[in-house]
Amino acid sequence: MFQSLNGSVSQAAQIIANGTTNCVKIHDLQVSDFTKCALSSYDSEFLAFGSPTVYEQMTPLVEGAIQYLKGLHLIKGRKVILFGSFCWLDKAVNQMKKMIEQAGGVVVAEITFKMAVDSKTTQQILESLKLLV
Template sequence: MWRSHIGDIVNAYKHFSDDTPDHKAVVVFDSMWHSTEKMARAVLEGFAMKGVPVKLYDLKVDHISDIMTDVLKAEYVAVGSPTINNQMLPTVASFLCYMKGLAPKNKKAFAFGSYGWGGQSAGLVNDGLEACKFQIVMEPVKVQYIPSEAFLKELSEKVAALD
């Protein structure tokens, strides 16, 4: 039973239980050959250019439960995956499934990814974000093979220009 700091505890509960997002962004990705990772870093740079505090999460390293603590209060969520076997990576699919189950509200989102020949992952990730009832603020961004410096710069600028 809590006997002290009651006001702090109640205020923390109110903060985490309301659906009002904080002005921050979360970029979540997995990558096979670093192309999607390069895109994720360009997205990160775009949010930084926009003045939005941003965190980058690599699904190979970061556990989805830890990521969700930031997603729940973020205004923006960007998710990236390369295409493998005409699909997104299983780690990204798992993350989207977990996120949908927690049903965060009031999010602006977009998908990105790289591919060799199919290119389906960015669209599939976008479908997952729509299933979460997020507001899609940019068409899925995809690049074949390795993104050029010009492509990455353009991606950063598109993110910086988001409303």
């Protein structure tokens, strides 16, 4: 699940989806909705959340999705990858981490990148997927 303004977080989400042989359901929160996210999460082994830092916060849609899934106990016990884009200081990933841990999720990777996904970020994402098995 992710929200993206200019596309870099969306690009990272695509790398996650393409980087595993597992069946991955990808939700762009600007076109999907929380109920669809919940249905996908219900039988998922792992979850991934992505957000840019906007006004020193994760985006409201990502915050809402985490809150919604937490309420349905769909985060507890699951492995979670977090990823986020920023320009000068990441805040989104740290905030997501706190919420996920409060919900009982296990954060296995935190990937932050400045404005754009480069080859190093791509490598980090692919490495993080190995932690899910």
